[in-house]
Amino acid sequence: MKFQKNVNLAKYTSFHVGGSAQYxxxxxxxxxxxxxxxxxxxxxxxxxxxxxxxxxxxxxxxxARLVLKIAIRGLKFYxxxxxxxxxxxxxxxWDLVVAEAVKKNLGGIENLSLIPGTVGGAIYQNIGAYGAxxxxxxxxxxxxxxxxxxxxILSNKACQFAYRNSIFQSxxxxxxxxxxxxxxxxxxxxxxxxxxxxxxxxxxxxxxxIEEIRRAVIEIRKSKLIYPTKNIGxxxxxxxxxxxxxxxxxxxKNKFPDIKAxxxxxxxxxxxxxxLIEKAGWKGSRLANVGVSDKHALVLVSYRNAKAKEIVxxxxxxxASVKNKFGIKLKPEVRIIT
Ligand code: EPU
Numbered sequence: 001m002k003f004q005k006n007v008n009l010a011k012y013t014s015f016h017v018g019g020s021a022q023y024x025x026x027x028x029x030x031x032x033x034x035x036x037x038x039x040x041x042x043x044x045x046x047x048x049x050x051x052x053x054x055x056x057x058x059x060x061x062x063x064a065r066l067v068l069k070i071a072i073r074g075l076k077f078y079x080x081x082x083x084x085x086x087x088x089x090x091x092x093x094w095d096l097v098v099a100e101a102v103k104k105n106l107g108g109i110e111n112l113s114l115i116p117g118t119v120g121g122a123i124y125q126n127i128g129a130y131g132a133x134x135x136x137x138x139x140x141x142x143x144x145x146x147x148x149x150x151x152x153i154l155s156n157k158a159c160q161f162a163y164r165n166s167i168f169q170s171x172x173x174x175x176x177x178x179x180x181x182x183x184x185x186x187x188x189x190x191x192x193x194x195x196x197x198x199x200x201x202x203x204x205x206x207x208x209x210i211e212e213i214r215r216a217v218i219e220i221r222k223s224k225l226i227y228p229t230k231n232i233g234x235x236x237x238x239x240x241x242x243x244x245x246x247x248x249x250x251x252x253k254n255k256f257p258d259i260k261a262x263x264x265x266x267x268x269x270x271x272x273x274x275x276l277i278e279k280a281g282w283k284g285s286r287l288a289n290v291g292v293s294d295k296h297a298l299v300l301v302s303y304r305n306a307k308a309k310e311i312v313x314x315x316x317x318x319x320a321s322v323k324n325k326f327g328i329k330l331k332p333e334v335r336i337i338t
Contacts, residue, residue: 001025001032003039009058012050012069014116016233017308018058021067028071033144033177040066047146049177051121055235056335060308070120072179077104084185090120090178102214106185108137110210111192113217120178124168126161130217131195135161137183143176164240164333224296233302238315239273239330273330274298280321290314
């Protein structure tokens with residue numbers, strides 16, 4: 001495996017911003033990772049793992065780290081003890097996994113269609129959309145521990161999944177590099193059409209084929225979200241949807257009668273960060289080389305020549321005005337590297 005010096009990282013993230021890496025390596029298999037582990041030890045370098053780069057904001061400065069781009073592929077569908085699974089390498093493009101599952105008429109991940117990034121990123125982030133979430137299908141994850149150099153398997157429970165969160169984002173999981181995962185799929189399709197956008201798309205229709213659900217999700221996503229192009233960068237939702245307790249929601253509802261929320265159990269509700277940002281007046285705005293999408297206020301965009309510090313500064317301004325108007329502190333959903 002080759003370790004390159006001073007590699008520009010901007011092309012490895014969907015914001016298209018970022019400085020260079022002191023060292024950079026492309027990890028294609030377990031052996032590459034073992035080598036990288038030894039290299040980092042020898043040079044006393046911290047490691048930064050990149051998947052698809054579709055949810056990461058890298059700093060403008062040079063990173064004194066070994067940056068590893070995970071390109072471990074592999075995809076295998078199998079049945080055992082009457083259940084159906086798919087094993088996917090962590091560097092595999094997530095949407096290709098969904099497309100293959102749908103082609104085989106296997107259900108469980110069709111609502112997670114067209115989410116950018118890799119399998120590893122999808123687990124790290126516990127991706128969720130249209131009423132489905134990674135944590136509901138994940139059976140186990142194979143990881144490489146950068147502390148010990150050993151490979152181990154984590155169960156679903158050990159991953160400590162929560163809304164857009166997992167052990168891999170915490171101190172306890174920081175050293176774990178995801179190699180691959182086993183997902184549980186379903187041969188008996190139970191369409192999950194409760195999310196408002198899907199409910200109105202299918203308008204009460206019951207017997208919906210799995211390809212139709214994938215097609216609907218793709219159509220809805222394309223109409224609402226923007227995808228990176230050569231000239232525009234984005235990482236999808238920039239902030240998490242804030243979770244508040246019922247009394248706090250009632251207070252807000254009194255002041256802002258049209259405020260949207262969905263009940264998530266145990267006396268909590270999830271507000272729509274997109275709506276709060278829109279109401280604070282940011283939708284479609286632009287500050288020099290960065291801005292807020294005019295289709296969806298939760299999506300920040302970078303234009304040509306944008307710098308990471310411009311995105312961070314815009315995010316801080318948005319946070320301040322949402323805090324000022326609603327008393328709510330928005331937390332980034334994007335992984336911000338400093
Ligand atoms: N809304 C506005 N103004 C906006 C955008 C949204 O008022 O500019 C309102 C909508 O009208 C809707 C509500 O906010 O009533 C929710 O909007 P939407 O259905 O688009 O979902 P979201 O909560 O903004 C979340 C995820 C998305 C995921 C969608 C669909 C987070 C942080 N984001 O967005 O995930 O695709 O639900 O399930 O949870 C991502 O993580 O990058 C991402 C795109």
